Amino acid sequence: MKPLNILLNPVGSAGDVHPFVGLAAALKARGHEVRILTNEYFRPLAEKMGLEFVPLGSREEFETVLRDPNAWHPRKALDVIFKAVIEKLLPQTVETLSRLHQKGRTVVVASTLALGARVAQEAFSIPTVSVHLAPGIFRSSYEVPVFDGLGFMRWLPRFANDLVWRLIDAAFVDPSTAPAINRYRATLGLKPVKRILHHWWHSPLRVLGLFPAWFGPPQPDWPAQTLLTGFPMFDERDVHAPDPALEAFMAEGDKPFVFTPGSAMLQGQKFFAAAAEACRMLKRRGILLTRFEEQIPRELPPGVRHFAYVPLSRLLSRCAAMVYHGGIGTCAQTLAAGVPHLVMPMAHDQHDNAARLARLGVGDSLAPGKFTADHLARKLKALVENRDMPGRCWEIARRMEQERPLERSCEIIEQCAGDLAPAH
Template identity: 45%
Template sequence: MKALTRVKILIVAAGSHGDVLPFIALGAELRRRGHEPHLFAIAVFEPLARQAGLPFTALGSAEFYDGLLRHPDLNHPSRSLRVMAQAMEHTGATAWATLDAAVVPGQTLVVGSTLAFATRSLAERHGLPAVTVHLAPAVLRTLHTLPRHGGPVPGARAPRWLKRLFWRLVDDFLVAPTLGAVLNRHRRAVGLAPVHRPMGDWLNQADLVIGLFPDWYAPRQPDWPAGLVLTGFPLYDSAPGMDLPPELESFLAAGPPPVAFTSGTATARALDFFTASAEACRLSGRRGVLLTRHADQVPGPLPPDVVRVDYAPFSRLLPRCAAFVHHGGIGTISQALAAGVPQLIRPMAHDQFDNAARTVALGVGRQLPMRRYRPAAVAAALEHLTDDHAMKRRCAEVAARLVADTAITEACDRILALVPRR
């Protein structure tokens, strides 16, 4: 049997911690299989990539990333697109030059996340095999059951003309002035034709499109891309052998299972969230773990049974928790589903509203809007989550579906099917 040609695989991951970890997992597996993956992402992810044995090139500094996390509009339902567009513009020229120089003609394949637009341009410019990887179903457009967003969305039974109008308004008034404008300035600069609707069909113009989520979480819509492959959740959240911090181990051992709280790694403006969360623990008499690297976002002093830690792998922490309160990021949700822990979701922007709706529909959690995230409401919601035996049974049923984690293996099989044999 002919062996696969050894190829250089350029992997570009745009986004925060939860957005980049799956691509580190992909790169590590591709390297294990004898190929030459190289990860391109923001500088703060270099230690994680190196731990996994991946060559790494930074597309943006740690200082730039920290400033981005502190931008007041980063997690706004609509204004966040302008912030992301500015970030793309900031790193765009450097990213293109770096990626363009890394191409070895006839021996290179590119893999990009949803917003890694440069990989599509690179594939078009050099005629490279290209793979687009979506972490969440919200980015896949349909005229059937539309994904949830921060504002009104036509229901599943709405007429198709109304759904088409909805997507046209999204493109013309949200995407075109932000992501679209930045993309087309870049494409003109490198001699490529402009893209009219980048978040429409162009987003999935690749040799392979992968959805890193299962079809039982997001049932396939009839008009999703025909070649879309759904592999399941990646469930990679740390380097092998990474343990919980010693102080957290001591806290967990000292009492009943706590409630864990996170507002996601893609924000450094969560003082209100953590203040309300700590007070909800005090009101309900519960122990709590506040997860954030930003100490200035946590009120002080904390109640005696509430602690803050910089980071803990969810796969090790969540099975030891009574409930999990979070923002609705897809990586966070998937880890909670695997741990079988009830979830309280407070979505802010991006795909979080859609992820939250799907999780609630599974019967494993509840949703609380930002405007209602107050200590008394949180305490009441936690009481419901921890006392609902039917929800606990449903959490266990869903967790059983995730025992065999093959998403990364299958995704790599599909990617390497694009590589010629020698």
């Protein structure tokens, strides 16, 4: 086929951007013209991968969100994230996409929070594929995603869940999102929209779920235009040389535990303090991963080391367990490595991911309020003593080796070229 002009627009942290960088590299290898449109913070990664980069938002704006502790609050995170996305990015995204659009050649590939791409799709008839990285993004009244405070919905009949979703939208979601979106839409001659997170943020042309059906089975009330392809296993392995200090540490003793609260977490002091102390209590080795060294205890027990960044695909298969926040990117890498999970879910899709891992029998979770050294040590001891879990982890890792998510995702995106999405 003729080369396409593909514009990838991920919005979020490294866990949101990494899959799009991997997808962009795969599309470029198939001969397409590819651009990554995201925050300036990710320019170095895109350029190291040989991808054309278009900045949307400054590094300072990105770091402002990182420093906001409410970005990880189960109920306050929505306001923080959408304020950054809508007020700062919406007009800039729409203007940039309209400028780069080449009629008949362009496909926009937009992440969950790329709301500007949805507005541009309707304003300028740009073929757009919505990409959701985790099943918890899809609202359902059948298998209700697990969110903090909404556990009761799993016991309600479907008609009652439909009503609860409507009440949530009317009372909380739309008041935070719809006014700013609709004010901007009016300047483009577009009609107002509502129930932003229920159906509007899904492209009517095509929705891609970048996770496998065995992790998030499609539900009858998901958008009909949804296709699942699998986890896009990209990290920064190709742009980071092996770290001699890490390799020396790995050779010194038994398999360590790995701990990270996520690439965007700047409030992880208690997490790392508990991790270090739990390793001391268990007399086990540990690796603490964060680019923000100020979160690490000044004195670490013997056998516990801090590293700023290690590509997880290079590390996890040699470790005893992964302790993390439940982000879908880290979740996928841990599944592929075939090691147990211990999740401390805080917000976003993390509670739902943790619940799915528990149902698969490959991990456990520990609430932030109980994330102390004592509780953590007990949970880790139970994980490593579980005789059945290694086999289940191994089976999933082998299954993932047979999947081809990037190839299938590229094929679906190519099929959308020239298709016009119906306007809402």
